[in-house]
Amino acid sequence: MSLRLSRACCGLVHAAARVPDLPPALDRAAAAAGIAAIRLYKRHLSRHTGRICLFRPTCSTRALEALETRGWREGIVEASRQLARCSGTYTLGxxxxxxxxxxxxxxxxxxxDEIAPEILPSRLSSAR
Structure with a gap:
């Protein structure tokens, strides 16, 4: 269940990033709806996904900031990119x-400072 929930949430963001440009009035409304959806996710769903975000602040916090500062079109594209970073290939050096x-x-x-402490080796995360 948790893996399906995680995939569903990420899939919705990636699909939303492919929505064509919206008129300015709809862009603001879509951004407000996206912000509300992310807040709902953070409050009620994130703990059930079974995943630890690689980043600090988390991907959902970064997505909120992007939608709040850039609006729907640019914000949702950045949110999609951030989720791809979190669930994609990475190298920890x-x-x-x-x-x-x-x-x-x-x-x-x-x-x-931008990596979640749970991801770092214990000797590094305790030194921060």
């Missing part, structure tokens, strides 16, 4: 100095 960096398949780099 630990430097000799103990620094951590996560590189996603699209080449985006995230520092230790």
């Amino acid at each position: 630990i430097g000799c100095d103990g620094s951590a960096e996560l590189v996603t398949a699209d080449g985006r780099r995230f520092t230790a």
Whole structure:
């Protein structure tokens, strides 16, 4: 059930990102609906997906910020990209100095402060 829920939520975001451009009035309404849906997800569904987000802040928080600041069209595309980063291929590198960096398949780099503590080796997450 939890894997299906996770896939369904991600699938909805990816499908929504393919919606053609909307007139400005509808863009604002769609962004408001997306924000409400993400808040509902965070409040009631996220704990049931069985997944730990790779990032801090979480992908849903990043999606909220994108929709709030960029509107529907740009915000939902960024949310879709972020979810692809979280569920896609990534490399977690630990430097000799103990620094951590996560590189996603699209080449985006995230520092230790942007990586969820649950993902980092315990010696690094406890040092933060």
